Amino acid sequence: MSAAPSTSGDSAGTGTVSANCWNCQQPAKGAHFCPACGKIQPLSRGVSYFEFLGLPKKLKIDADALEQKFQTLSWKMHPDNFTRASESERNLSLERSSELNDAYRTLREPVTRLEYLLAQEGMRKEGTTKQQADPELLEEVFVLNEALDELREGRESGESPEQLRELREKLQEAQEQFQSELNKTDARLVETFGEWDKAIDRKEELEQKKERLEELMGEMNEILNRRSYIRNLVASVSKELEI
């Protein structure tokens, strides 16, 4: 690990990227490469991953199209293409290709894609604590935690696997129940993706549209929190059952 060389990073990093190509001075604002001379351009700040990949800010993404886009841009931006270029161009390639890979990694998975979108809109609010119980699941969680405690205590007081079998079965059952709850949550998430995309396309008053999108984002944020809560539960039960 080392401190990054601070040669070209400055102009590229401070948001003062010129609208013109650094090489030929022709207009090149926002392009990966200068339309006139073909030179790689510094990254402007505040360009979202969606914009970087030339995608609309929608949540349903055609996986094959994303792959293809990623491949095409990789061929052009990858540092392999710049081994014989000037040091500043090598740094631009490093910066732009890492941005490409970050965008690809983030948008490829539905959950990270949504988290990114919410964070961009300032709407991602994680639960106050990880253990904050979901009110709809309160009773099931209570039963589950009780069973988990009993299993741990039983194990500590040296009860035989035979004695613990009943508890383990109970836990397994609970685990399956939560797993199906998780599947339902995921299905609901996919639904909201569709609703979001439709709302984006709908032609309506700006104010009205904004309200609708914010409402959706609030809902999606809650689903995300619920999802991570259930996932943690499932994971902790799995861990306990593995012992």
Next chain:
Amino acid sequence: MGRVVGIDLGTTYSLVAYLDMTTGAPKCIVGPYGSALCPSVVSADADGTVVVGEAARRRLLTQPERTIYSVKRLMGRAASDLKDELKIFPFRIDPSSGNVIRVKLGQRVFTPPEVSSFILRELKSWAENFFGEPADRAVITVPAYFNDAQRQATKDAGKLAGLEVLRLVNEPTAAALAYGLHKKQRGHVAVYDFGGGTFDISILKLISTTEGDIYQVLSTNGDTHLGGDDIDNALMARARAEINERFGVNFEAHPESLQELRKALITAKHELSSADHASMRLKLPGSQVYTREFSRHEFDEIIRPIVERTMQPVRSALTDAKLKPSEMDEVVLVGGSTRIPLVRDTVQEYFGRAPHCELNPDEVVALGAAVQADILESGVKNMLLLDVTPLSLGVETMGGVVAKIIPRNSTIPASAQELFTTGVENQTAIDLHVLQGERELAADCRSLARFQLKVAPGPAGLARVEVKFLIDANGILQVSARDIRTGESQSIEVQPSYGLNDSEVERMLEESIEFAEQDFAQRQLIEARNEAATILKATRKTLVEESAGLAALSGEERRGIEEGVAQLEQAVKSEDYKLIRSRIDTLNQATTHLAELVMDGALQSALGGKNIDEV
């Protein structure tokens, strides 16, 4: 500019390869001992001369205290990491070792990057002898599961060897590249790379596009301390226990015998790859003899736990790639340890298909490195490698918990930006601790570096510094920082947790040039002395035997020769090779006339008195 090569810097063997322009195929360069495999062994003489490769390997038996092998296992590590391994290896760690190991070879002390640089220098000289011109740039391969410090140490070694390191390429990826050229295959490929000291598994997707072929690594996993060495050590442990029990011999006072035992067991291991039985015989210190026969079955049972250890990384890599064993279109075996039948059977059974091993498993990584070197050098591209970072990158947060900022198996280059602020009033610096690993707690992850962000004093939370973490195409992390309020970039002083800092590398580079000069002078002296001995011997012989020729010389000429002999004899006792050379020249001149007379005499007697013009 000189030539560009691909180098496999291995635990047991290292190789150098190049792309043959006429055939378009990569080829390994054969060294002076007739093999492309250069043993990764380095030995230092009392006078400071360094010996590498086969010559050094021979010294393992005669001068084990001056000789080191498997130095790759020490790269990017601290002495405290190696407590277990030091019981097995005879390495002598210098007490000055802190976060960089210092190995003692005789009187000289080296860091692992320096030792590795000797191996790289040797391969560089193989290439230069082969090309007849300098080789100054290289692609060097590293285990896919190498962390940041191990990669940086390898890059330092390249620099110390006088090579510009164009790229560090992961070994399994390089192997896939060599196989891809060979087979023109498509789809999902698993590369199982079990070498002398490291184990890697990489899952790749091979894609054809209109621009060319993309080798996209989906996931990688491994163990940087699991390899053929461990198999050897398991056999050693078994044999030593038996010898101790039967003969009461323990090897503590006999490092030479221990190396003999290792050698004999490795030979038996190799035999068991093709035979069902192998036997060995070893003269023990004293007069007793240990003989032992190993069956394949017994061997398999000894090594089974080690082979099993490779399978957990395999399962994890597939899970991360979201693929099942049956979804692999090809399985490729790389590394010398994949010659072991149990290894092949285990892999075949898991994937349900026969693995590929058409290319020599020792050479395939170097061949792939040569291909990548050519891609980077020539700019002609019809192949693109997209590799991943093997370990998650994180920063330590409150309570020693690690916040992951770049997940493992992210395509590289990859980056992440994090915003940091002050927690208390008038705080003047923010401390950051960067780590690599999958565990939750900082204490369980690998520390990469600590650094401080300087901030202007003010109310808590006012300062806002954005830090950019960027993993480059070599898998090495770079950090930069920017003050959000002013937009100014900030310089940061990175203190690596393991490994050398920049000034240490610079100092070593200077030293290595100095040593190279010293080594050069040493070699010149030896050669000059040898030459002086030859000419002195010949002159003395002539002075005794060629009385006829001698009689034809003038008194002055005779005195000149005697003077020249005395002067050279004097010079040989000095350390000055230039003086010896000049005295050799003087003596040569003084004896020119005599040599002519002797030649004429010899010719005339050979021609039976004929006039030379008649011939």
